[in-house]
Amino acid sequence: MMTAPKQPMLRGELRLNESLGRYNTWRVGGAAAQMYLPADADDLAQFLRTLPADEPLLWLGLGSNLLVRDGGFPGTVILLHGCLSGLLIEGAEAHVDAGVPCAKAARECARAGLTGAAFLAGIPGTMGGALAMNAGAFGGETWPIVGSVTTIDREGIMHRRLPDDFEVGYRQVLGPAGEWFLACTLNLAQGDGTAEQAAIRALLERRGATQPTGQPSCGSTFRNPPGDHAARLIEVSGLKGCRVGGAEVSAKHANFIINTGDASAADIEGLIAHVAAEVERLQGVTLRTEVQMVGEPL
Numbered sequence: 001m002m003t004a005p006k007q008p009m010l011r012g013e014l015r016l017n018e019s020l021g022r023y024n025t026w027r028v029g030g031a032a033a034q035m036y037l038p039a040d041a042d043d044l045a046q047f048l049r050t051l052p053a054d055e056p057l058l059w060l061g062l063g064s065n066l067l068v069r070d071g072g073f074p075g076t077v078i079l080l081h082g083c084l085s086g087l088l089i090e091g092a093e094a095h096v097d098a099g100v101p102c103a104k105a106a107r108e109c110a111r112a113g114l115t116g117a118a119f120l121a122g123i124p125g126t127m128g129g130a131l132a133m134n135a136g137a138f139g140g141e142t143w144p145i146v147g148s149v150t151t152i153d154r155e156g157i158m159h160r161r162l163p164d165d166f167e168v169g170y171r172q173v174l175g176p177a178g179e180w181f182l183a184c185t186l187n188l189a190q191g192d193g194t195a196e197q198a199a200i201r202a203l204l205e206r207r208g209a210t211q212p213t214g215q216p217s218c219g220s221t222f223r224n225p226p227g228d229h230a231a232r233l234i235e236v237s238g239l240k241g242c243r244v245g246g247a248e249v250s251a252k253h254a255n256f257i258i259n260t261g262d263a264s265a266a267d268i269e270g271l272i273a274h275v276a277a278e279v280e281r282l283q284g285v286t287l288r289t290e291v292q293m294v295g296e297p298l
């Protein structure tokens with residue numbers, strides 16, 4: 001890792017040629033040309049104004065839904081996890097910065113006696129990633145509890161937006177072009193915090209029983225097609241345990257692809273393509289990835 005000299009006025013940290021393998025849950029991928037760790041939202045705005053207008057940008061939370069290719073990302077990665085970390089509860093509202101882990105938001109809301117955010121405990125990403133993906137678990141989804149969001153554009157201008165400004169679907173969110181999430185306000189209800197904390201524990205136990213949570217993966221690789229489950233289609237196609245290099249279809253949950261230790265991003269991408277082709281051939285169903293693929297092959 002190399003650290004570049006700080007630009008005047010900037011308070012964050014710029015890292016050059018930063019390997020991205022440690023910033024995603026598959027633990028694969030090449031390096032980013034540069035990565036910025038903002039000190040806060042104003043500092044990020046300042047940094048964005050220093051970039052060329054055509055600089056490729058990648059916004060990164062906990063990398064729990066990202067396949068970074070082995071050749072890395074030829075642009076600037078903006079890391080929000082560990083950087084934009086504010087969380088403030090006022091009445092039945094929680095103001096959560098984009099870099100806050102969803103599990104922390106769920107725990108803090110329950111501790112404050114608020115209900116409605118327990119499902120977030122099952123999502124191993126940040127609030128920014130949950131907003132970008134409309135992440136959901138155990139019957140709950142992110143956007144139905146969002147009151148408003150703050151976004152930022154390339155010029156460093158911040159915008160307050162309402163849910164109506166976005167087209168929200170299953171693991172898909174379309175909003176004003178060229179804006180990224182900085183924070184959100186969650187509208188929750190005042191209730192029994194102890195029961196909510198118990199619900200979180202029960203959800204996590206259920207999750208541990210049905211998913212290979214201890215092995216590097218990105219959770220569900222494919223979106224569920226309408227009226228069916230990707231995991232069922234993969235399982236009936238006989239693909240559990242199927243491997244490409246160090247990547248393997250989990251025997252515990254067929255929609256999870258795990259890095260058994262030495263997988264490359266190319267192994268994982270190859271296995272994704274093989275699974276999709278086999279499900280298409282054997283079941284006649286086209287699977288679409290939920291996982292976002294970024295960067296260049298080697």
Ligand SMILES: Cc1cc2nc3c(=O)[nH]c(=O)nc-3n(C[C@H](O)[C@H](O)[C@H](O)COP(=O)(O)OP(=O)(O)OC[C@H]3O[C@@H](n4cnc5c(N)ncnc54)[C@H](O)[C@@H]3O)c2cc1C
Pocket residue numbers: 025058059060061062063064065066080098122123124125126127128129130131132133134135136137138179180181182211213217218219220292
């Ligand atoms: C074991 C496991 C279980 C999982 N279970 C679930 C589940 O039950 N339900 C579910 O929905 N998902 C699940 N996931 C997937 C993942 O946790 C979610 O998609 C999560 O919302 C991603 O958040 P992140 O911070 O890791 O985003 P990242 O992986 O860092 O990024 C994902 C996408 O969001 C974009 N993005 C990130 N931050 C921002 C921002 N601030 N503004 C704009 N765009 C941004 C990125 O550029 C990228 O395109 C699981 C993953 C794992 C590893």
